[in-house]
Amino acid sequence: MSALDATALDALFLEARTHWQWQDRAVDDSTLERLHTLVKMAPTSANCQPARFVFIKSPEAKAKLEPCLTEGNRPKTMTAPVTVIVCEDLAFPETLPTLFPHADAKAWFDGKPAFTEETAFRNATLQGGYLILAARALGLDCGPMSGFDQAKVDATFLEGTTWRSNFLLNLGYGDPTPLFPRSPRPAFADVCRIV
Amino acid sequence: MSALDATALDALFLEARTHWQWQDRAVDDSTLERLHTLVKMAPTSANCQPARFVFIKSPEAKAKLEPCLTEGNRPKTMTAPVTVIVCEDLAFPETLPTLFPHADAKAWFDGKPAFTEETAFRNATLQGGYLILAARALGLDCGPMSGFDQAKVDATFLEGTTWRSNFLLNLGYGDPTPLFPRSPRPAFADVCRIV
Numbered sequence: 001m002s003a004l005d006a007t008a009l010d011a012l013f014l015e016a017r018t019h020w021q022w023q024d025r026a027v028d029d030s031t032l033e034r035l036h037t038l039v040k041m042a043p044t045s046a047n048c049q050p051a052r053f054v055f056i057k058s059p060e061a062k063a064k065l066e067p068c069l070t071e072g073n074r075p076k077t078m079t080a081p082v083t084v085i086v087c088e089d090l091a092f093p094e095t096l097p098t099l100f101p102h103a104d105a106k107a108w109f110d111g112k113p114a115f116t117e118e119t120a121f122r123n124a125t126l127q128g129g130y131l132i133l134a135a136r137a138l139g140l141d142c143g144p145m146s147g148f149d150q151a152k153v154d155a156t157f158l159e160g161t162t163w164r165s166n167f168l169l170n171l172g173y174g175d176p177t178p179l180f181p182r183s184p185r186p187a188f189a190d191v192c193r194i195v
Numbered sequence: 196m197s198a199l200d201a202t203a204l205d206a207l208f209l210e211a212r213t214h215w216q217w218q219d220r221a222v223d224d225s226t227l228e229r230l231h232t233l234v235k236m237a238p239t240s241a242n243c244q245p246a247r248f249v250f251i252k253s254p255e256a257k258a259k260l261e262p263c264l265t266e267g268n269r270p271k272t273m274t275a276p277v278t279v280i281v282c283e284d285l286a287f288p289e290t291l292p293t294l295f296p297h298a299d300a301k302a303w304f305d306g307k308p309a310f311t312e313e314t315a316f317r318n319a320t321l322q323g324g325y326l327i328l329a330a331r332a333l334g335l336d337c338g339p340m341s342g343f344d345q346a347k348v349d350a351t352f353l354e355g356t357t358w359r360s361n362f363l364l365n366l367g368y369g370d371p372t373p374l375f376p377r378s379p380r381p382a383f384a385d386v387c388r389i390v
Binding site for chain 2: 005008016032033040045049058061101134138144157166167191192194
């Protein structure tokens with residue numbers, strides 16, 4: 001495939017920022033569906049696709065989310081047009097006969113709850129990363145967060161399912177006014193080796 | 196930020212494929228450094244940046260990797276120009292005074308090995324997802340893999356460090372000749388909810 005141009009690299013990586021103040025501009029449901037058409041095409045182990053996404057848009061659902069958040073994450077989340085609960089489905093092996101019909105991949109997980117959980121967490125998190133970059137690719141801005149009460153989110157939004165929350169992601173069109181300069185980044189030599 | 200055009204969405208998501216046969220075309224070290232300049236700009240929790248990347252290029256290092264792989268992953272990995280060991284550094288809190296100077300974020304992890312490990316795994320995996328899409332953005336093709344002996348990779352390549360392997364990623368310029376049609380993807384209604 002051909003490389004992306006500098007404008008696209010800026011939009012995805014180099015100039016994109018984590019946002020916490022939002023323009024008064026909605027994100028419609030068709031944009032969320034389009035986002036999913038991108039995310040689902042990116043790779044997961046044996047195409048296991050364990051991520052599940054709860055898109056919180058309504059004021060009623062937002063009000064239920066608020067007490068699950070750390071104080072510092074409340075204002076930016078309450079004002080975001082959408083907050084996504086990025087989840088993993090611990091029952092993902094049930095979908096493998098459909099998603100990976102070439103082998104009996106479901107059997108790889110039989111009686112292996114720790115391996116199932118690790119695979120779900122790794123691959124749903126990868127898909128969460130794809131979600132962030134896919135959102136930016138569609139012109140949206142992101143605000144990912146780990147600061148929330150996972151048990152409370154699960155009890156409030158996921159009861160009766162096999163889904164478990166992983167991290168939260170505010171989505172919308174960011175207002176860059178309050179952004180600080182970027183934090184430092186590690187040097188190549190500090191975190192990479194070529195052998 | 197502005198949205199990407201259709202060609203870029205194809206290159207990142209819609210037409211990109213996991214590759215296992217490679218053109219005879221090297222990936223030079225400057226491309227790996229450029230890749231890191233993109234990955235390090237994408238978001239992690241409190242800018243913790245726990246991912247570490249071991250780029251295996253030399254025949255000697257490739258030969259050490261081979262016995263760590265499941266049979267099915269050997270030919271495609273031995274012929275790939277580069278295989279990345281995507282790792283997390285469990286000692287990442289030590290870097291927080293530099294990477295996140297606004298708060299005493301290092302203290303959040305004091306005496307909390309399970310929280311430290313979960314944060315390392317989640318954020319390094321996110322960075323692994325960024326790595327896949329950044330590679331595609333630079334015109335490279337990817338082949339991510341979970342089928343390997345983690346303990347053996349750690350003993351062979353990471354001994355004496357606080358790094359731990361997470362997944363492997365072949366990098367190069369793919370030959371699409373042997374690719375099968377794509378596996379099925381889940382429908383929006385199967386894996387998403389809007390509330």
